[in-house]
Amino acid sequence: MNLGQWCGFICLIIALFVLWQIRNLLLLVFTAVVLATALNRFVKWLQKKGLHRKIALLCAISSIIVFFILFIWLIVPPFSQQLQKLIEELPKVWAKIDLEVELLEAKLPDYLPTLPNRRDLLSQLPPLQELISSFVGIFSDSLTVLLQLLLIFALTIMMLSSPQGYRQALLSLFPSFYRRRADYILSQSEEALGNWLRGILINCLFIGIASGLGLAVLQIRLVLVHALLAGILNFIPNIGPATSVIFPLSIAVLEAPWKIVAVLIWYFIIQNVETYWLSPTVMARQVSLLPAVTLTAQIFFAKTFGIMGLLLALPLTVVAKTWIEEALFKDILDRWEHNNPPRN
Numbered sequence: 185m186n187l188g189q190w191c192g193f194i195c196l197i198i199a200l201f202v203l204w205q206i207r208n209l210l211l212l213v214f215t216a217v218v219l220a221t222a223l224n225r226f227v228k229w230l231q232k233k234g235l236h237r238k239i240a241l242l243c244a245i246s247s248i249i250v251f252f253i254l255f256i257w258l259i260v261p262p263f264s265q266q267l268q269k270l271i272e273e274l275p276k277v278w279a280k281i282d283l284e285v286e287l288l289e290a291k292l293p294d295y296l297p298t299l300p301n302r303r304d305l306l307s308q309l310p311p312l313q314e315l316i317s318s319f320v321g322i323f324s325d326s327l328t329v330l331l332q333l334l335l336i337f338a339l340t341i342m343m344l345s346s347p348q349g350y351r352q353a354l355l356s357l358f359p360s361f362y363r364r365r366a367d368y369i370l371s372q373s374e375e376a377l378g379n380w381l382r383g384i385l386i387n388c389l390f391i392g393i394a395s396g397l398g399l400a401v402l403q404i405r406l407v408l409v410h411a412l413l414a415g416i417l418n419f420i421p422n423i424g425p426a427t428s429v430i431f432p433l434s435i436a437v438l439e440a441p442w443k444i445v446a447v448l449i450w451y452f453i454i455q456n457v458e459t460y461w462l463s464p465t466v467m468a469r470q471v472s473l474l475p476a477v478t479l480t481a482q483i484f485f486a487k488t489f490g491i492m493g494l495l496l497a498l499p500l501t502v503v504a505k506t507w508i509e510e511a512l513f514k515d516i517l518d519r520w521e522h523n524n525p526p527r528n
Contacts, residue, residue, distance in 0.1 A: 207488075207489060208489070208492065211489055211492045211493065211496060212332060212335055212336055212339070212492075213339060214496060214499070214500065215336050215496065216335075216336045216339035216340045216343060217343065218377060218381065218496075218499050219336065219340045220339075220340045220343040220344045220347065221374050221377045221378055221381070222377075222378060222381045222382075223244050223245075223248070223340065223344050224344055224347055225378045226244050226247075227240045227241055227244050227344070228240075230243055230244065241344060241345065244344070245341065245344075259408075259412070262408055263408055263409055263412055266406040266408050266409035267409050269405075269406060270406050270409055270431060270434075270435075273434065273435065273438065274434060276438060277434040277435075277437050277438060280437055280438065281437065351367075351370065354370070355367055355370070365510075365511075365515065368510075369506065369507060369510045369511060372506050372510060373502075373503045373506045373507065376502050376503070376505075376506050377499060377502060377503065380498065380499060380502050381499075383463070384418075384419060384498075386462070387418055387458055387462060387463060388415040388416065388418045388419055389415065390454075390458060390462055391414050391415050391418040391425075391428075391454060391455075391458055392411045392412060392414055392415025392416075392418075393411070393415075394454040394457075395410060395411045395414040395415070395428070395432075395450075395451070395454065396408070396410070396411030396414075398450040398451075398454070399411065399432055399447070399450075402443055402446050402447065402450070404432050404435055404436060404439070404443065404447065405435050405439075406431075406435060409431070410428075410431050410432045410435075413428055413431055414428040414429075414451075418458075419495065420482070420494060420495065420497075420498075421478055421479075421482070421498060422475070422478065422479050422482065423482065423494070425451075425455050428451075429447065429448070429451045432447045432451075433447055433448070473498075473501060473502070473505065477501070477505075478497075478498065478501065481497050481498070481500070481501040481504075482494055482497040482498075484497075485497040485500060
């Protein structure tokens with residue numbers, strides 16, 4: 185390579201290093217992009233109804249602000265109280281589980297191996313412990329969370345106020361001959377993100393309401409916190425639904441054995457309804473992802489970026505899949521010419 189190529193290569197390495205150092209900031213920016221994409225679709229819908237863009241933009245922002253005010257006013261106080269009670273109940277749950285395990289061990293024959301205790305099992309799951317610590321750490325530092333939310337809100341409003349300006353700035357990073365194609369791929373990514381967000385919100389709402397109704401019928405205490413956690417954790421495929429059932433099960437352990445079975449059956453039913461009926465219906469236009477790809481992406485982003493990477497793993501994968509299919513497969517691999525085709 186000549187001197188100019190070496191300089192370009194060094195600049196590329198430096199740029200990648202800088203991007204890696206600010207990866208958490210980039211995740212916040214990506215979150216703002218996802219929110220701006222969703223709100224922009226709402227703004228465009230209002231424009232089709234005859235509103236000017238500025239009026240439609242004001243209506244969209246006002247709707248979000250009113251929603252968060254009502255949520256914080258009506259939902260957060262009882263949720264916080266029930267969450268505190270749930271945390272206070274967890275030591276009792278662990279103590280009862282340990283007692284049941286000890287009673288079971290006393291009834292087992294001596295030639296059978298000793299059952300592993302809870303601490304031994306948890307020690308074998310260091311990634312899970314690290315993930316839980318990161319999850320708790322996010323909520324423990326309320327000032328950091330507030331500043332991050334304000335940054336995301338500010339970035340979302342800025343992008344929403346002038347989407348074409350930011351779009352053209354991003355397109356300017358591509359070579360001139362590829363900008364029209366990149367603009368098309370951006371449109372495809374926007375469509376995929378919008379469809380995914382619409383579908384996941386409907387799914388989370390269904391899971392939250394169905395969980396709350398079922399737990400209320402079963403008379404499981406702290407219904408609100410269980411329902412909200414079920415809806416929120418459904419945002420994380422594979423891991424979220426399995427995790428959400430732990431909390432009502434913990435309360436059922438303290439109440440009656442039949443409630444444990446009932447909670448498991450009810451969560452099994454609603455998850456299957458969501459998986460085999462609701463998701464295919466509301467996500468018919470979503471970018472399809474293979475289960476193994478989804479799980480691998482979750483592990484990769486969680487290991488690389490922590491809890492924020494896990495929360496944003498699916499939208500990141502949706503965008504990455506769109507770019508890989510369009511830029512790599514269609515523009516490069518599908519057009520690869522060779523003079524000597526392989527023989528049969």
